[in-house]
Amino acid sequence: MVRVMANVLLDKHDLSEEWQIPESTLDQWAYLGKGPAYIKIGRHRRYRREDIEAWLDANRHGQAET
Numbered sequence: 001m002v003r004v005m006a007n008v009l010l011d012k013h014d015l016s017e018e019w020q021i022p023e024s025t026l027d028q029w030a031y032l033g034k035g036p037a038y039i040k041i042g043r044h045r046r047y048r049r050e051d052i053e054a055w056l057d058a059n060r061h062g063q064a065e066t
Contacts, residue, residue: 009039009046 015036016023029035030045036055038045 008049010049010052011047012045015047015052 010018012023012026016026026035026045030038036047037051038047040046
């Protein structure tokens with residue numbers, strides 16, 4: 001079960017590499033409540049893929065493709 005969760009949850013290092021942004025940006029967004037929803041496990045933030053996708057969809061600008 002833990003192995004499955006590891007594939008679903010990303011830490012800030014994983015997400016910062018994927019988005020090519022500094023980890024400090026994710027820290028600041030979390031502090032300000034601006035970034036994707038996350039789960040706290042102890043002192044660590046973990047991001048679910050579906051929360052990341054939802055946040056990206058909510059922050060999309062411009063015309064949608066048809």
